[in-house]
Amino acid sequence: MPQAPAAQAGRKPSRIQLRNRKRILEAALEVFSTHGYRGTTLDQIAAEAGLSKPNILYYFEGKEEIHVTLLNQLLDAWLDPLRAIDAQGDPLEELMGYVRRKLKMSRDLPRESRLFANEILQGAPRMGPHLESVLKPLVDQTAVVIEGWVAQGKLAPVDPRHLLFSIWATTQHYADFEAQVGVLMGPADVHAGAVAHLEALFRRLLTPAPTRG
Amino acid sequence: MPQAPAAQAGRKPSRIQLRNRKRILEAALEVFSTHGYRGTTLDQIAAEAGLSKPNILYYFEGKEEIHVTLLNQLLDAWLDPLRAIDAQGDPLEELMGYVRRKLKMSRDLPRESRLFANEILQGAPRMGPHLESVLKPLVDQTAVVIEGWVAQGKLAPVDPRHLLFSIWATTQHYADFEAQVGVLMGPADVHAGAVAHLEALFRRLLTPAPTRG
DNA sequence: TCGTAAGTTTACCAAATGGTAAAAAAGCGA
DNA sequence: TCGCTTTTTTACCATTTGGTAAACTTACGA
Numbered sequence: 001m002p003q004a005p006a007a008q009a010g011r012k013p014s015r016i017q018l019r020n021r022k023r024i025l026e027a028a029l030e031v032f033s034t035h036g037y038r039g040t041t042l043d044q045i046a047a048e049a050g051l052s053k054p055n056i057l058y059y060f061e062g063k064e065e066i067h068v069t070l071l072n073q074l075l076d077a078w079l080d081p082l083r084a085i086d087a088q089g090d091p092l093e094e095l096m097g098y099v100r101r102k103l104k105m106s107r108d109l110p111r112e113s114r115l116f117a118n119e120i121l122q123g124a125p126r127m128g129p130h131l132e133s134v135l136k137p138l139v140d141q142t143a144v145v146i147e148g149w150v151a152q153g154k155l156a157p158v159d160p161r162h163l164l165f166s167i168w169a170t171t172q173h174y175a176d177f178e179a180q181v182g183v184l185m186g187p188a189d190v191h192a193g194a195v196a197h198l199e200a201l202f203r204r205l206l207t208p209a210p211t212r213g
Numbered sequence: 214m215p216q217a218p219a220a221q222a223g224r225k226p227s228r229i230q231l232r233n234r235k236r237i238l239e240a241a242l243e244v245f246s247t248h249g250y251r252g253t254t255l256d257q258i259a260a261e262a263g264l265s266k267p268n269i270l271y272y273f274e275g276k277e278e279i280h281v282t283l284l285n286q287l288l289d290a291w292l293d294p295l296r297a298i299d300a301q302g303d304p305l306e307e308l309m310g311y312v313r314r315k316l317k318m319s320r321d322l323p324r325e326s327r328l329f330a331n332e333i334l335q336g337a338p339r340m341g342p343h344l345e346s347v348l349k350p351l352v353d354q355t356a357v358v359i360e361g362w363v364a365q366g367k368l369a370p371v372d373p374r375h376l377l378f379s380i381w382a383t384t385q386h387y388a389d390f391e392a393q394v395g396v397l398m399g400p401a402d403v404h405a406g407a408v409a410h411l412e413a414l415f416r417r418l419l420t421p422a423p424t425r426g
Numbered sequence: 427t428c429g430t431a432a433g434t435t436t437a438c439c440a441a442a443t444g445g446t447a448a449a450a451a452a453g454c455g456a
Numbered sequence: 457t458c459g460c461t462t463t464t465t466t467a468c469c470a471t472t473t474g475g476t477a478a479a480c481t482t483a484c485g486a
Contacts, residue, residue, distance in 0.1 A: 016433070016483085034335060038252030042474060055434055057475065114334055117389075121327055121334070122247060124392040131396045139397050161397055162410035169386035170379050176330070177382075179337040183344045184352050184374055197375035204417040229453085229463070254443060268464055270445065 021059050023049045025073075028066045033111035036118045037067055037126075064126065071119055071127050074112050079138055081105065091149040092206055095163075099202050100195070102171040107191050113175035139164065156208045163205075170198055234272050236262045238286075241279045246324035249331045250280055250339075277339065284332055284340050287325050292351055294318065304362035305419055308376075312415050313408070315384040320404050323388035330389045352377065369421045376418075383411055 013021070027049035031040045042063055046053045060066045081101040085094050106113055119127050143160035150157055174181060174194055181190060226234070240262035244253045255276055259266045273279045294314035298307050319326055332340050356373035363370055387394060387407055394403060 014432075014483095020433090036249045036251060036331075036335065038249060039335070041472080043472090052435060053474085054436085054476080058433070063474065117330070117334055118249075120390050120393050121330055122249065122252070124396075128392070128396075131393060135393075136396055156413075158413070159406055159410055162406055164397075165386055165390075165394065165407075166383050166410065166414060169382040169390075173378055173382035177333050177378075179341070180333050180344060180348075181378065183337075183341075183349055184377075193372055193375055194378075197372055197379070200369075200371070201379060201414065201418050205414050227453095227462075233463090255445085256443075265465065266444085267446080267466085271463070276444065 017059070020049075020051065020055075024051065024056055024059055024066065025070055028070055029111050029115060032067060032070065033115040033118070037063075037122075068126050070115065072130055074116060075127070075130060075134060078105070078112065078116065079135065082138060082142060085142060085145065087145045087148070091146075091152075091154040092203070095146075095155075095167075095206055096199065096203060099167055099171065099198055102167060103174070103191075103194060103198060106171045106173075106175040110175035110178060113172050117172065117176045153208055155206050158206065167202070170201070230272070233262075233264065233268075237264065237269055237272055237279065238283055241283055242324050242328060245280060245283065246328040246331070250276075250335075281339050283328065285343055287329060288340070288343060288347060291318070291325065291329065292348065295351060295355060298355060298358065300358045300361070304359075304365075304367040305416070308359075308368075308380075308419055309412065309416060312380055312384065312411055315380060316387070316404075316407060316411060319384045319386075319388040323391060326385050326388035330385065366421055368419050371419065380415070383414070 024045065028040075028045050030048055031044045035044070040063075042053050042056060045066070046056050049056065056066075060069070081098055084101070085098055119125075124131055139161065142164070146155065146158070146160035146163065149155040174190065185193075237258065241253075241258050243261055244257045248257070253276075255266050255269055258279070259269050262269065269279075273282070294311055297314070298311055332338075337344055352374065355377070359368065359371070359373035359376065362368040387403065398406075
């Protein structure tokens, strides 16, 4: 079998392979994130990557494999800020740090945010299992930590999962709804305003009432 | 010219026309909201509507017209809760009422929310002008009202636009990211929890500090 | 430098898809 | 019930699109 690095089984990838797979994924991220899965054509990805369509299919088995590769790769990076929450740290500062990291990701990696949003919006057809196996355990674990903090009185009472939803929603909004934000905010420094606003929003929510007696 | 109600110029629509246009839009909402614009085919809409494809094209000029009709119709309904904010009312209660109405819409009309999210995610290619001409003026106007409330000390200092973004993001999240919320919350009563959580979140943000002196 | 494997291109193809033409079938006012 | 209009169906079509076959070119170790 003279060819088939698409499904390379244990083979160590060559330098060219490494470079071209990276190029393709970068191009695919660009196109998928703005047009969605069905709205993206292999020709667009090929053009963006500077490769021919059959050449793309030399490195990946098909459109779907590119998409899934991108999504799973992404989810992992996406969850790093959540993993970085330290159960031993100061509760309020840990969570506020998380908010800031998520907001920064939204600004620096808007394409990744939109790719993810697109997938979830359509019911996570290519990602469902991954959400169950990767996202859910991590969230369950984080929920326990947050509940512990609340029980210790170091955090105002809050439902951990709804808190996470709020953080995700508000931070990713600036990437996912950029088209709308742009219309409504003009050329102002959106990010700086967002940082200040979300700082106030979550700090007020989470700061525990001073205990008396 | 024996046919052309698609571009009916001033003609009063027949009963059949009214019924079928409604059917088509309902079917299109269902399909567009779950598969996006490019992911939707006329055949799918036709099947969902119980009509043939050419019959669909008898009532609408094409796929794009259906989509645009749906979007513009939707934006109008979508903004009703915002229009309902009463500048003369109690600031905190007006805004909390707005939060509740938005959350209710997210629960009752998730398809509409997702249709809108899909469009904005992709850069609002078929809606840009409408955002400028309909959404922006209304938001500008609301921003003035909120700023007035803040100036009067009836509301904690807050950037009106970022506040609106937070409200939209958190409430619509339950519709737009339902696939994810479902994975993480199981069969629990998500809505009730969301109401309580967002009530706390925004009430704490907006309640002004008691003035002294 | 030569031979083999890796990588790339050219030329296709079948299916899907948005849309059309024109005939057939209902509706409906008089 | 007749005749005209509205509505619906049948039969197509051109383009796009994911994907393939096979020839051709390049890289690289011996």
